[in-house]
Amino acid sequence: MALIFAGTQVLQLAVARHNFGLHPRKNEEENIMFIQKFSMFVFAVTVAISCRGEVPTLDVLGEVGELRPGLLEGYLHGKPVLNSAAFLPAPPSAGSALETADLAANKAVLKLQATPRWDLAARDAELTFPEAASTFQCAVGRVISEADTPVLNRLIRRSLADFGLASYPAKQAYQRPRPFLMNEQPICTPDEREMLVGDGSYPSGHSAVGWGWALVLSQVFPERAELILARGREFVYSREVCNVHWQSDTLAGMTVGAAAFARLQNDALYLATMAAAQAEAEKFSPVAPSADACALEARAIALKAP
Numbered sequence: 001m002a003l004i005f006a007g008t009q010v011l012q013l014a015v016a017r018h019n020f021g022l023h024p025r026k027n028e029e030e031n032i033m034f035i036q037k038f039s040m041f042v043f044a045v046t047v048a049i050s051c052r053g054e055v056p057t058l059d060v061l062g063e064v065g066e067l068r069p070g071l072l073e074g075y076l077h078g079k080p081v082l083n084s085a086a087f088l089p090a091p092p093s094a095g096s097a098l099e100t101a102d103l104a105a106n107k108a109v110l111k112l113q114a115t116p117r118w119d120l121a122a123r124d125a126e127l128t129f130p131e132a133a134s135t136f137q138c139a140v141g142r143v144i145s146e147a148d149t150p151v152l153n154r155l156i157r158r159s160l161a162d163f164g165l166a167s168y169p170a171k172q173a174y175q176r177p178r179p180f181l182m183n184e185q186p187i188c189t190p191d192e193r194e195m196l197v198g199d200g201s202y203p204s205g206h207s208a209v210g211w212g213w214a215l216v217l218s219q220v221f222p223e224r225a226e227l228i229l230a231r232g233r234e235f236v237y238s239r240e241v242c243n244v245h246w247q248s249d250t251l252a253g254m255t256v257g258a259a260a261f262a263r264l265q266n267d268a269l270y271l272a273t274m275a276a277a278q279a280e281a282e283k284f285s286p287v288a289p290s291a292d293a294c295a296l297e298a299r300a301i302a303l304k305a306p
Contacts, residue, residue, distance in 0.1 A: 060273040061154055067161060070128055074161030075270040082263055084170035084203060084256045091176045091202040092248055105247040106179050108305040109240050113186065116300035121238035122188040127164075127209060129157055135210075136217055138294035139231035140224060142286030149284075152220060152277045156213055159264065163212035164205045166260040167253060171200035180243050188242035196244055204245045207253025208260065210235030215261045220277050234301050241305075 065073045076082075092098035112118050126132055133144045133153055146153045178201040180187050187193060214232025218225040236254055239245040245253075264270045 058269050058272040060151060060269070060276045064158065071161060072158050074158055074165065075264055075267045075273075076162045076260075081169065082166040082256075082260055084166055084168075084259070085173040086169070087259065088170045088203060088252050088255060091174050091246075091252075098248055102246040102248050105240065105305075106183065106243070110183070110185055110243065112241050112303060112305055113243075115303055116296070117241055117303040118188055120234075120297065120300040121241040124210070124235050124238035125189045125192070125206065125242060125244075127160060127206070129153075132156075132160075134289070135235065136213060136228060136231055137289040138297050139227040140217055140221055141227075141288070142281075143289050148287045149277075149280060151273060151280045155216060155220075155270075155273050155277050158273075159212060159216055159270070160209055162264060163209040163257050163260045167203050167205040167208045167256045170203050170252070170256070171205070174202050175200045176202035176246075176249070178244055179246055183243070185243055187244050189244070192244075201245055202249045202252060203256050204236070204239050204249040204253030206239050207236040207245070207250040208257035210238075210257070211254040212257035212261050215258065216264075216274075219274060220281055 065077075067073055067077075092102055112121075124135060126135075130145060133146075133156065137144050142149070144152055144156070178196055179185075180193070181197065187196070211232050214229050214235070217228045221228065236250045239250050239253075240247055
């Protein structure tokens with residue numbers, strides 16, 4: 001403010017000298033020097049003001065703590081967890097039309113057991129890295145890895161916790177039993193059965209993650225948004241195919257993922273990482289995913305419950 005005030009005083013002096021004839025033509029050389037000095041002063045003030053407004057550079061690939069081995073802290077770590085119980089409706093009540101729809105959808109999807117779609121559901125259940133990084137690579141059209149796309153890889157690794165943890169307030173509030181406990185049918189990830197028994201079914205945490213990732217990747221690659229969002233929906237559907245979630249669980253999970261994604265738009269480090277990921281995508285030539293693997297994925301996705 002002092003610089004601006006001083007500049008104003010100099011400007012007023014210049015105007016006064018001009019208006020009241022205090023700088024006759026014989027002193028024209030002096031006037032030119034005055035203008036030059038004043039111009040330099042204005043430039044200095046402008047630089048000073050612009051420097052004060054600079055945002056410190058954020059280290060988008062800096063060291064990050066872990067919530068457990070391999071699971072990075074999210075961008076929203078240390079902030080209040082998004083309370084999904086506050087905005088989600090309760091799960092369908094017994095005998096309701098919504099529960100009837102859930103039961104019918106589950107009965108139909110069980111027919112996809114022992115098919116390529118069942119196998120894809122098992123792969124979609126994997127949220128550990130580096131394996132999880134390949135989930136959307138066919139939709140994105142490039143390999144996503146720490147080596148090939150370090151910023152993008154960090155973006156989806158860190159946001160995993162933000163999307164997944166947002167589902168837990170509602171999970172804990174409702175403790176809805178999972179489908180396999182009622183239909184006594186297998187699940188696509190049998191090693192996780194014991195853990196899933198005690199983990200509420202509503203909403204689906206995997207669905208929150210998968211849909212959240214689809215939104216993040218659509219932000220990085222808007223030209224492929226339709227393909228990415230379609231793959232995100234199939235990721236969500238995989239939880240029904242796997243027989244670990246009801247249809248209403250997965251839809252609620254998508255809502256949670258979208259809500260967490262909205263909250264991320266106000267986080268400075270997330271936005272800086274997003275900008276860096278977009279720049280990374282434009283700067284470097286993509287490494288194409290396996291054409292054979294993408295063809296197999298497409299055939300699996302084409303299989304639908306009758």
